[in-house]
Amino acid sequence: MVALPALSQQAPETPPTQPQVKVNMLNVCTPSAEEQKEIAAALARVPKQPLFGPDFEISHGSSTLTDSPNFLQPGHNTETSGDPSVARYVRIRREFAVQALFASVQYSFSNDGQNMIETLVLHVRDPKDLIQVSMEDTASAISSAESMVVANTPASRIRLERFGKSSIALARCNGSENGPAPDQSAYEPLFHSASEVLANYRQLLGVRHTVPAELAQIPTAEKAAVKPKTAPAAKREEKK
Numbered sequence: 001m002v003a004l005p006a007l008s009q010q011a012p013e014t015p016p017t018q019p020q021v022k023v024n025m026l027n028v029c030t031p032s033a034e035e036q037k038e039i040a041a042a043l044a045r046v047p048k049q050p051l052f053g054p055d056f057e058i059s060h061g062s063s064t065l066t067d068s069p070n071f072l073q074p075g076h077n078t079e080t081s082g083d084p085s086v087a088r089y090v091r092i093r094r095e096f097a098v099q100a101l102f103a104s105v106q107y108s109f110s111n112d113g114q115n116m117i118e119t120l121v122l123h124v125r126d127p128k129d130l131i132q133v134s135m136e137d138t139a140s141a142i143s144s145a146e147s148m149v150v151a152n153t154p155a156s157r158i159r160l161e162r163f164g165k166s167s168i169a170l171a172r173c174n175g176s177e178n179g180p181a182p183d184q185s186a187y188e189p190l191f192h193s194a195s196e197v198l199a200n201y202r203q204l205l206g207v208r209h210t211v212p213a214e215l216a217q218i219p220t221a222e223k224a225a226v227k228p229k230t231a232p233a234a235k236r237e238e239k240k
Contacts, residue, residue: 027169028157028169028170028171028173029171029173029182029184030182030184031168031169031170031187035168035170036170036186036187036190038160038168039158039160039168039170039190040189040190040193042130042133042160043133043158043190043193043194043197044193045101045102046102046122046133046197047096047100047102048200050096050097050100050102050105050204051096051097051098052094052095052096052097052204053094053095053096053097055094055095056092056093056094056095057091057092057093058090058091058092058093058210058214059090059091060088060089060090060091060214060215060217060218061088061089061218062086062087062088062089062218063086063087063089064085064086065085065086065087065112085112085113085114086112086113087110087111087112087113088110088111088112088215088218089108089109089110089111090108090109090210090211090214090215091106091107091108092106092107092108092205092206092207092210093105093106093107094205096125099125100125101124101125102122102123102124102125102133103123103124103125104122104123105120105121105122105123105201105205106120106121106123107119107120107121107201107202107205107207108121109145109148109149109207109211109215111145111148111215114140115138115139115140116138116139116140116142116145116148117136117137117138118136118137118138118148118149118153118198118202119134119135119136120134120135120136120197120198120201121133121134121135122134127163128163129162129163129165130160130161130162130163131161131162131163132160132161133158133159133160133161134157134158134159134160134161135155135157135158135159135194135197135198136155136156136157136158136159137153137154137155137156137157137195137198138153138156139151139153145211145212145215146212149202149207149208149211149212150208152195152198152199152202153198154191154192154195154198155191155194155195155197155198156171156172156191157169157170157171157172158170158171158190158191158194170187170190170191172184172191
């Protein structure tokens with residue numbers, strides 16, 4: 001009897017499992033009817049005559065930007081360049097005094113030399129479904145920050161951050177090489193409501209006076225490059 005060698009069969013190697021990546025794409029140009037209702041409901045709940053508490057915060061500074069500062073990238077029409085730019089900013093934050101839906105409001109103004117951006121964010125006190133509401137406007141043809149804050153630039157972006165759900169957003173969208181701009185006439189009431197909220201809180205937070213005054217305290221690149229002259233050290237008389 002001839003002994004045959006045992007044949008061993010190996011199971012085919014299974015490729016390592018890759019983690020699934022879930023990407024949520026925001027339809028910022030044409031949100032659904034249900035999403036429009038949620039945006040309208042959130043804007044309607046923003047208090048028009050809020051009672052502010054005694055606590056507040058005003059800050060200013062500068063930051064280096066490597067990406068577009070817009071919180072809604074699709075559909076934006078700001079001018080950007082590949083080189084990092086430096087943006088000067090001012091932030092104003094106030095707390096609401098009563099137990100309302102929102103706990104605080106923060107306004108920010110940013111100027112990178114090409115674009116000026118105003119952003120208003122209202123934070124919900126007890127987030128169960130809604131976390132925060134954001135509104136933004138942008139201008140690139142206005143000459144100064146003083147002109148920007150008094151111009152009541154209309155809102156061009158609205159965003160709702162929701163708890164445990166994807167965000168809802170609406171933004172002004174321009175045409176591209178692939179096609180014309182979408183028809184956004186149905187969303188004009190939402191943009192109008194957001195613009196009214198922005199205009200109201202510019203006045204409530206004293207933006208017209210605070211922003212220019214705070215920006216004036218931030219040294220520009222030219223001022224930072226000039227070093228103050230130091231007086232020469234006095235020579236000591238040597239005793240002979």
